Amino acid sequence: MVNKKWSRRFFIGVCITPALLLLTLFMVVPTVQVFRMSLYSWGGFSNNQEFVGLNNFILLWDDMNFIRSFQNSIVLIVFVALATIIIALFFAYLLTNAKVKGSSFFRIIFYIPNILSIVVIAGIFSAIYDPESGLLNNVFGMFSLENLEQKWLGNQKIVIYSVAGALVWQAIGYYMVMYMSSMASVPKSYYEAASLEGAGKMRQFFSITLPLIWTNIRTTLTFYIISTINLSFLLVEAMTGGGPDGSTEVFLSYMYDQAYTNSTFGYGMAIGVVVFIFSFVLAAIVNRITKRDVLEY
Amino acid sequence: MMKSKNLLLTISFVLFSLVLVACSGGDETTSSKESEGKSDADGKTTLHIAALESAYGSDMWTKITDAYEAANENVEIELTIEKNLEEIVRPNMQAGEYPDVFLLATGRPEALTETLIKEDGLENITDIFDKNVYGEDVTVSDKLLEGFTDTLATNPYGEGDTYLAPMFYSPTGLFYNAGLLEEKGWEVPTTWEEMWELGDLAAEEGISLFTYPTTGYFDTVVGSMLYASGGTDFYNHTMTYEDGVWESEEATRVLETIAKLADYTHPNTVANANPNDFTKNQQLVLDNEALFMPNGTWVVGEMAEAPRAENFEWGMMPIPAFEDGEDRYAFTFFEQIWIPAAASNKDAAEDFITFMYSDEAVSIFLESGAIQPVQGITDLLEGENKMYYSIYDEGVLPAMGTFASTEPVPGVSMGDTLYGAIDSVMSGNLSYEDWQKNIEEASDKLRPAMN
Numbered sequence: 001m002v003n004k005k006w007s008r009r010f011f012i013g014v015c016i017t018p019a020l021l022l023l024t025l026f027m028v029v030p031t032v033q034v035f036r037m038s039l040y041s042w043g044g045f046s047n048n049q050e051f052v053g054l055n056n057f058i059l060l061w062d063d064m065n066f067i068r069s070f071q072n073s074i075v076l077i078v079f080v081a082l083a084t085i086i087i088a089l090f091f092a093y094l095l096t097n098a099k100v101k102g103s104s105f106f107r108i109i110f111y112i113p114n115i116l117s118i119v120v121i122a123g124i125f126s127a128i129y130d131p132e133s134g135l136l137n138n139v140f141g142m143f144s145l146e147n148l149e150q151k152w153l154g155n156q157k158i159v160i161y162s163v164a165g166a167l168v169w170q171a172i173g174y175y176m177v178m179y180m181s182s183m184a185s186v187p188k189s190y191y192e193a194a195s196l197e198g199a200g201k202m203r204q205f206f207s208i209t210l211p212l213i214w215t216n217i218r219t220t221l222t223f224y225i226i227s228t229i230n231l232s233f234l235l236v237e238a239m240t241g242g243g244p245d246g247s248t249e250v251f252l253s254y255m256y257d258q259a260y261t262n263s264t265f266g267y268g269m270a271i272g273v274v275v276f277i278f279s280f281v282l283a284a285i286v287n288r289i290t291k292r293d294v295l296e297y
Numbered sequence: 298m299m300k301s302k303n304l305l306l307t308i309s310f311v312l313f314s315l316v317l318v319a320c321s322g323g324d325e326t327t328s329s330k331e332s333e334g335k336s337d338a339d340g341k342t343t344l345h346i347a348a349l350e351s352a353y354g355s356d357m358w359t360k361i362t363d364a365y366e367a368a369n370e371n372v373e374i375e376l377t378i379e380k381n382l383e384e385i386v387r388p389n390m391q392a393g394e395y396p397d398v399f400l401l402a403t404g405r406p407e408a409l410t411e412t413l414i415k416e417d418g419l420e421n422i423t424d425i426f427d428k429n430v431y432g433e434d435v436t437v438s439d440k441l442l443e444g445f446t447d448t449l450a451t452n453p454y455g456e457g458d459t460y461l462a463p464m465f466y467s468p469t470g471l472f473y474n475a476g477l478l479e480e481k482g483w484e485v486p487t488t489w490e491e492m493w494e495l496g497d498l499a500a501e502e503g504i505s506l507f508t509y510p511t512t513g514y515f516d517t518v519v520g521s522m523l524y525a526s527g528g529t530d531f532y533n534h535t536m537t538y539e540d541g542v543w544e545s546e547e548a549t550r551v552l553e554t555i556a557k558l559a560d561y562t563h564p565n566t567v568a569n570a571n572p573n574d575f576t577k578n579q580q581l582v583l584d585n586e587a588l589f590m591p592n593g594t595w596v597v598g599e600m601a602e603a604p605r606a607e608n609f610e611w612g613m614m615p616i617p618a619f620e621d622g623e624d625r626y627a628f629t630f631f632e633q634i635w636i637p638a639a640a641s642n643k644d645a646a647e648d649f650i651t652f653m654y655s656d657e658a659v660s661i662f663l664e665s666g667a668i669q670p671v672q673g674i675t676d677l678l679e680g681e682n683k684m685y686y687s688i689y690d691e692g693v694l695p696a697m698g699t700f701a702s703t704e705p706v707p708g709v710s711m712g713d714t715l716y717g718a719i720d721s722v723m724s725g726n727l728s729y730e731d732w733q734k735n736i737e738e739a740s741d742k743l744r745p746a747m748n
Binding site: 065066123129132155156238240243245246257261262267 | 390406407408409411412413416417418511512564566568569570571572573574577705706707708709710713717718719720721724726727
């Protein structure tokens with residue numbers, strides 16, 4: 001009996017060892033390294049790594065460029081998450097509940113941006129935002145709304161929202177499909193009953209659909225945080241280079257700048273640590289405040 | 298039961314040893330490579346060359362490799378030539394495996410060369426210049442054009458020691474459509490005063506005076522202007538972060554002029570001044586929407602396929618003088634070749650570098666349009682290139698140099714503060730007074746970190 005128990009444990013142990021090893025080697029060790037390097041002053045190559053304690057973090061506190069990049073990242077996370085969630089829910093509801101002709105065709109169309117590489121998206125949006133021949137300014141021109149025409153990538157007050165626009169565009173399809181799949185599993189009879197009781201489409205959405213897919217929405221909130229942090233870096237690098245004059249710099253692009261271009265690798269890792277902690281804490285907070293009783297149906 | 302247990306034991310043992318092999322394998326190969334680096338069985342040295350594939354293409358490097366292997370039988374060359382060279386070699390370097398020779402200029406966004414300079418990672422190659430060019434009876438310094446090894450771009454620590462050798466050079470200046478100026482009967486301006494007058498004239502025709510690809514291109518403009526405003530000594534003071542230098546009259550004149558240029562800059566410039574769209578700004582000049590842009594001779598090749606206005610013809614002029622009769626400068630941009638201090642074949646690497654200045658190498662590079670600062674090079678040039686490279690024959694002075702190297706200072710970047718902020722100056726979000734204050738502050742923070 002004891003022998004059997006032991007061999008069972010042994011079997012489990014052997015099965016999870018490869019995964020554990022890989023996890024340690026490729027996740028835990030590098031993460032610990034990032035934390036360790038953030039305490040050093042190091043350029044990236046030489047052997048003279050000087051231990052400076054928390055000095056990198058103290059410097060960060062006074063670095064206005066870092067604070068600006070942090071603000072930009074927060075603006076992006078909030079704006080992209082809100083805009084995407086509203087638009088994706090709207091279209092998901094429309095495509096599952098209203099009898100739209102060719103709904104699977106629309107589903108594919110909406111999903112396409114998600115499979116495009118971020119560099120392609122940067123190219124598409126630099127064409128859309130072009131001050132002269134861009135789609136956006138030309139559409140405004142067509143409707144005689146010249147006062148709405150902008151230098152979308154040149155005006156430093158709005159350029160961060162231009163970046164956000166591109167991120168929302170590429171994210172909608174993915175989240176829409178996720179919401180559609182959970183909406184499809186809501187029994188039709190609930191809607192029928194509700195409409196017999198006289199509830200309109202809006203009422204049905206807020207009282208039936210939303211509560212029943214809430215678990216799904218909660219999960220996607222974490223996705224929004226992680227994907228916006230990552231994708232904003234890629235998009236900013238490809239589309240604006242952090243410019244004009246740093247106004248679209250996000251914290252990861254600033255970290256990259258500091259770790260490599262400015263040869264302050266340790267300082268870059270300190271930014272990495274802040275980003276790491278920030279995204280964890282934010283995800284935890286969001287998770288906590290959106291906690292509701294899970295409705296079973 | 299017993300059987301399956303044995304099987305499990307075997308599996309776990311195999312897995313464990315696999316992991317061990319995977320971990321130790323890396324070390325083994327590096328150690329064998331290192332010994333191989335010195336010389337292999339038949340006495341040949343393997344020299345690892347890492348070169349950036351730039352607009353000149355990769356062909357010339359393969360040819361150079363063949364030529365050197367033919368000339369020097371004791372050497373076998375392993376060539377890494379990539380457009381994203383930094384990303385390719387960085388992981389190996391962090392693991393301790395360094396190429397022996399690098400052709401990689403300063404001023405790249407990844408700043409690998411600067412990082413090594415800041416970390417004292419370059420080999421002192423001052424003695425190379427007294428050596429004979431490989432296969433010839435002339436010393437390297439006799440072959441080189443004067444002045445190319447006297448600046449902070451080759452002697453980053455400001456002393457007499459040289460750490461980087463100059464390779465391909467390119468004069469920079471303001472590029473324009475010579476055909477358009479001729480057609481309108483406009484004179485090429487020589488002073489800023491004339492520049493503003495031309496700007497007003499052009500504005501009446503709906504043409505902007507100025508545009509720039511990205512703010513990074515201002516390094517040559519600001520450099521030339523600093524030289525023109527205060528001379529060589531003043532330029533060197535700015536490059537070595539001397540206290541108060543950015544608040545001096547000479548510097549103020551430079552910054553004020555750039556701020557004034559904002560009124561004459563094409564309105565779309567800032568929106569396009571990013572890595573994705575900078576060619577749109579260059580296109581403004583081709584389309585006669587803007588007159589001048591700062592650039593280097595590479596722009597001709599870069600925009601070769603682009604549509605252009607009728608009668609378009611490239612012209613290049615030095616940065617205008619501040620007053621009539623004052624000196625005018627055209628900044629010379631050059632790429633550098635260097636040896637990492639951690640390289641394993643330094644002597645062979647030095648020989649290879651001297652070979653770069655041989656007649657054979659010069660002509661191979663020249664075929665691909667890469668031009669080296671060697672004696673008599675302008676006589677070998679033809680066509681447009683001759684026009685650009687003979688800019689200094691007409692009384693225009695060459696400007697060269699870069700900021701002195703410092704220990705890495707977190708969060709402080711002279712490039713961003715001085716050049717990057719120009720986007721904000723142009724869009725009116727930053728007054729030149731605040732800009733000046735920021736530059737002086739950055740300079741103050743970098744001064745104590747100079748190495």
